[in-house]
Amino acid sequence: MELKDRLKQARKARKMSQVRLAEATGLDQTTISNLETGKVSSTSRIVQLAHALQVSPRWLATGDGSMDDNVADLKPRYGQQPDELEMLNTEVIEGNEPLRPDEVMLPVFREVEFAAGDGCTQVIENHGAQERFSLPRLIRAGVQPQNAALAVAKGDSMMPVINDGATLGIDKGSRGIQDGKIFALDHGGMLRVKRLYRMPLGRMRVVSDNADEYPEEVYAMADPDAPKVIGRVFWVENFL
Structure with a gap:
């Protein structure tokens, strides 16, 4: 099922009209209708919709x-979208805790050495590794769960x-360079994190915040x- 099917199923199961659901979530009825017909395929109000329903x-x-x-255990987590990054100090969740209904499992990018054993690496998504992540946090950042890693x-x-x-949380659906934003990069099998800037003639600046030790680089x-x-x-999420 797609989002449109799940939303319609949930609304009918709760015997709510589109108008009533719109009032409960702050959306307008046209938006609810567009979501249910598939004219609109995503929304940043997933958590609000889920709590209303x-x-x-x-x-x-995600389906x-x-x-x-565990609907009875849900608690709303609302917040404002940050200008650039949501910063968080250490938040520890025991790995053997059951996945909560407001969490998703995300793949993990990592450097993996080639089988030849010559020290060369490649950046691989997942490779068997997954970590839990807050669904409301994804939604606040405007990141679709299927694009997150x-x-x-x-x-x-x-x-x-x-x-x-x-x-780091990475939005794979946002790969177009935005000046000064921080991006995860695969550079010859090395996982790097840098600020990027567009330049004329199809070039880009690759900039480190610690510029004294890491001079900027320019690439076509x-x-x-x-x-x-x-x-x-x-x-x-910085570990102090």
């Missing part, structure tokens, strides 16, 4: 689990914004040796 936000957003997964930063090139070992985007953009970094 008393269904699992994870099920409504995972069931409509009524995680990675771990290495080194001090982006300090003080991003510490060595910080966990069509150059095969240039970094490949994985996605924009929308969230950082």
Whole structure:
């Protein structure tokens, strides 16, 4: 089922009209109708819709689990979308805790050494690794769950914004360069995190926040040796 089907199913199960659901979520009835017909395929109000309908936000957003997964345990998590990054100090969740209805599992980008064992690496998504992540946090950032992934930063090139070992949230659906925004890059099999700037003639600047130790780099985007953009970094969890 797609979002349009799950939304319609949930609304009918709760015996709510589109008008009543719109009033409960702050959306207008036309938007609800467009979501249910598929004219609009996504919304940043998934959590509000799920709470109004008393269904699992994870099920409504992704189809995972069931409509009524732990609905009684749901608590709304609202907030404003940050200008650039949502910064968070350490938030520890035990790995053996059951997945909550307002969480999703995300793949993890990592460097993996080639089988030849010559020290060369490649950046691989998932490779068996997944971590839990807050669905409301994704929605606040405007990131679709299917476009989201995680990675771990290495080194001090982006300090003080991003510490060595910080966990990063990456939006794979946002790969177009936005001047000054932070992106995750695959550079010849190395996972790098940098600010990017567009330049004339199809070039880009690759800039570290720790500019004293890491001078900026310039690449022609069509150059095969240039970094490949994985996605924009929308969230950082620094471990202090």
